[in-house]
Amino acid sequence: MTKTDIVILAAGKGTRMRSQLPKVLHKLGGKPMLTHVLDAANEISDAHKIVVTGHGAEWVRSTYPESAFTMVEQSEQLGTGHAVTCALGHLRDEAKVIILYGDVPLITAATICKMLNAVDDQHISLLTIELPDPSGYGRIIRDDHGQIEAIVEQKDASSDQLRVSEVNTGVMALTTKLLRDWLPEIGNQNAQGEYYLTDLIAIARSAGYSINAVQPISASEVEGINSRQQLADLERAYQLRLAEQLMASGTSLADPARFDQRGTLTAGTDNFIDINCLFEGRVSIGSNVRIGPNCQITDSHIGDGVEIKANTVIEQSTIGDQAVLGPFARIRPGTQLGSNTKVGNFVETKKAIVGNGSKINHLSYVGDAELGENVNVGAGTITCNYDGVNKHKTDIGDNSFVGSNSTLIAPISIGANGFVAAGSTISSEVPAAHLAVGRAKQRNIPGWKRPAKNN
Numbered sequence: 001m002t003k004t005d006i007v008i009l010a011a012g013k014g015t016r017m018r019s020q021l022p023k024v025l026h027k028l029g030g031k032p033m034l035t036h037v038l039d040a041a042n043e044i045s046d047a048h049k050i051v052v053t054g055h056g057a058e059w060v061r062s063t064y065p066e067s068a069f070t071m072v073e074q075s076e077q078l079g080t081g082h083a084v085t086c087a088l089g090h091l092r093d094e095a096k097v098i099i100l101y102g103d104v105p106l107i108t109a110a111t112i113c114k115m116l117n118a119v120d121d122q123h124i125s126l127l128t129i130e131l132p133d134p135s136g137y138g139r140i141i142r143d144d145h146g147q148i149e150a151i152v153e154q155k156d157a158s159s160d161q162l163r164v165s166e167v168n169t170g171v172m173a174l175t176t177k178l179l180r181d182w183l184p185e186i187g188n189q190n191a192q193g194e195y196y197l198t199d200l201i202a203i204a205r206s207a208g209y210s211i212n213a214v215q216p217i218s219a220s221e222v223e224g225i226n227s228r229q230q231l232a233d234l235e236r237a238y239q240l241r242l243a244e245q246l247m248a249s250g251t252s253l254a255d256p257a258r259f260d261q262r263g264t265l266t267a268g269t270d271n272f273i274d275i276n277c278l279f280e281g282r283v284s285i286g287s288n289v290r291i292g293p294n295c296q297i298t299d300s301h302i303g304d305g306v307e308i309k310a311n312t313v314i315e316q317s318t319i320g321d322q323a324v325l326g327p328f329a330r331i332r333p334g335t336q337l338g339s340n341t342k343v344g345n346f347v348e349t350k351k352a353i354v355g356n357g358s359k360i361n362h363l364s365y366v367g368d369a370e371l372g373e374n375v376n377v378g379a380g381t382i383t384c385n386y387d388g389v390n391k392h393k394t395d396i397g398d399n400s401f402v403g404s405n406s407t408l409i410a411p412i413s414i415g416a417n418g419f420v421a422a423g424s425t426i427s428s429e430v431p432a433a434h435l436a437v438g439r440a441k442q443r444n445i446p447g448w449k450r451p452a453k454n455n
Contacts, residue, residue, distance in 0.1 A: 003095035004047040004116060005176065007087045008037055010102030011054025011074040016227040022056030024102035025063060026231060029238050030262020030280060033225060034060070036105035038068065043109035044116075048095075050087045051102070079194030080170070081186040088183065091176045098173040099197065104224045106238060107171070111216045115173040118212035124174035124204055125212045126151075129222055130165050137167035138198055140213070148211040151198035155191040168198055169222040178204070251285075254293075268304070292326065300331075303339070317349075320356070338373070355398065368410065369394040378404035378422060385410045397432060 014023025024034040034051070041049050049069035053060045057073050074086045084099060091097055096119050100107060111127070118125035126148065128140050139161050141150040151168045152161050186199045201211055216222050220237040223230070236257070242265075243256035250269030253259050258275040265279045268287030278296045286304035291297075295308055298315045302308070306319050309326030316333035323341045325331065334351030337343065341354050344361035352366045355373035360366055362379035368391050369383050375396050383394040384407060392410035396402065400414050403422030414420065415432030424438035 002046075003092050004044055005091050005095045005097045006041045006044065006047050006049045006100060006112075007084055007091075007097060008034070008041070008049065008051045008069075008100045008102050009080060009083045010034055010051050010060065011077055011083055012103065013055035013077075014103070014226065017231075018228075020056075022053075022059050023225070025056070025059060026225070028105050028225075028231065028235055029242070032063065033105040034063075034102040037100055037102055037107060038064075040107050040109045040112060041100070044112055048090075048092060050090045052083045052087050054083075079188070079192070080197035081183060081195030081199065084179065084197055085183050085195075088180060091179065093176060095176045096173060097176055097179055099171060101170055101224065103226070104170070104222060106220050106223065106234065106241075108217060108221055111214070111221055114214050115171065118214050119173045119175065121175075123210050123212050124172060124178065124200075125214050126201065127169040127171035127216060127222065128166050128213045129169060129215060129219060131167055131219075132165070134165050134167045137169075139164040140166040140168055142166075147205075148201060148213060149205045150202040153190065153192075153196065153198065169216070170197070170224075171222070172197070172200065174200070174204075178209075182207075250287075263299075274310075286321070295326075332367075366394075368392065369396065371396045372398035372400070372416065374399045375402070376400075377402045378406065380405040381408070382406075383408045383410055 010024040012023055017023050017026065025032045028036060041047055051069045051071050052074050053071055054074040054077055061071060070090050072086050072090060074083050096116050098112060098115055115125045115127060136154060138151045138153045139157055140148055141152055141161060143149045182200055182203045185203050186195045188195050190196065204211060223234055225231050225234055239260055240256060242261045243253055243259045246267060247253055249267060251267045251271040251273060254274045260278045263281040265283045267285040270287055271285055271289040273291045274293040276294045277291055281299035283297050283300055285302045288305045289302055291308045292310035294311045296313045300314045300317045302319045303321035305322040307324045312326035312329045314331040317331045317335035319337050320339040320341060322339050323337050325343045326345065328345050329343050330348045332350035335349045336353045338354055338356035340357045342359040342361060343349060346363045347360050348365045350367040353370040355371055355375065357373050358371050358375040360377040364377055364380060365382040366377065367383055368385040381402050385391050394408050394410045395413040397414055397416035397418060399416055400418040402420045405423045406420050407425040409427040412426060412429065414430040417433040418430045419435045420426055421435065421437040424436060426436050426438050430436040
């Protein structure tokens with residue numbers, strides 16, 4: 001039996017979230033909770049995924065491509081047993097089926113595989129965990145021989161059963177045939193008047209089947225989210241997992257509790273990341289990189305030996321080896337910094353190609369520009385790239401020098417070894433090896449007196 005069907009229950013409204021957005025679309029680590037579960041399911045080879053939706057089904061449908069999974073709708077929320085019944089028509093014959101939950105986002109592929117491997121013609125598998133405080137969970141009831149014989153929901157449990165610390169996570173696996181045989185036997189004679197999927201355990205035992213208990217690799221894998229507080233708590237658990245993985249790969253973190261990754265982050269070795277740094281989208285970092293506190297890096301590549309100083313923002317850009325950025329630099333989309341470049345405090349770049357060894361050290365804006373190698377841009381320089389309708393490009397050749405407080409009105413080019421005098425407004429081409437001076441003529445007025453205040 002090699003087929004695997006994965007049913008993900010995602011129909012709940014999430015009343016305690018107090019949100020119009022379906023609970024499973026609230027984000028954890030920068031992506032919807034449901035996406036986390038789908039990502040784990042996608043690691044199972046040739047798995048067929050069925051997502052059972054209810055509240056906000058149209059939101060879920062619009063969030064994912066049609067090819068991501070088969071979606072079925074539970075029009076009435078009558079319990080987990082009823083939800084799985086809605087998916088029965090999409091299950092394949094001779095398949096192993098595992099039931100997952102869209103609001104239990106940190107389940108891992110490794111645990112899913114353990115569950116599936118524990119299923120055969122005479123056994124179903126159930127994911128359980130021992131908790132110091134089992135409040136709110138269904139209790140695992142075992143017989144005198146230690147075999148699981150039932151799950152009792154908290155609202156239906158006796159005082160003795162409430163003292164049991166082994167609890168049900170809701171995740172179980174069995175064959176399609178058994179699901180089809182047993183689901184019709186589930187009743188709703190309970191405190192909630194719902195069809196509990198957990199009743200399958202007692203049904204299986206009465207049919208002579210054994211239940212293999214499987215434990216997750218970590219407790220965070222089975223934590224569900226019903227409120228924004230629980231979402232925030234699990235966010236920190238998830239971020240700690242990512243931080244530990246990053247440190248194991250050779251990067252030091254000043255404080256793993258103050259690290260946030262919302263996407264994928266790959267890194268070389270011997271890097272250091274200070275506190276309160278945020279990585280979004282797809283980010284790659286070389287080796288021997290130092291990143292100061294309070295930096296944000298999105299969809300970018302950082303080369304080897306780069307130093308990123310405090311409070312620097314980098315978006316959709318490529319940073320060459322040995323570059324130095326910040327503090328308080330903003331590197332906007334389309335920027336490509338060569339090796340050994342410097343972009344200093346309160347400098348903003350956008351769609352700028354900066355050649356090896358070039359420097360933009362202070363208080364400047366360089367947009368829609370291409371700078372050659374070993375260019376020096378002085379403090380307060382701006383490229384005027386926008387005329388109110390269109391963007392225009394500035395080209396600055398190798399070894400050029402642009403003095404402080406210069407205004408370069410694009411489209412414009414400055415040839416190699418060109419020199420722009422400080423305080424100039426340049427609106428026409430500067431040939432190679434020329435000095436450009438674009439200042440208004442200075443006048444000194446003798447005997448001038450400062451205006452006096454009226455008393």
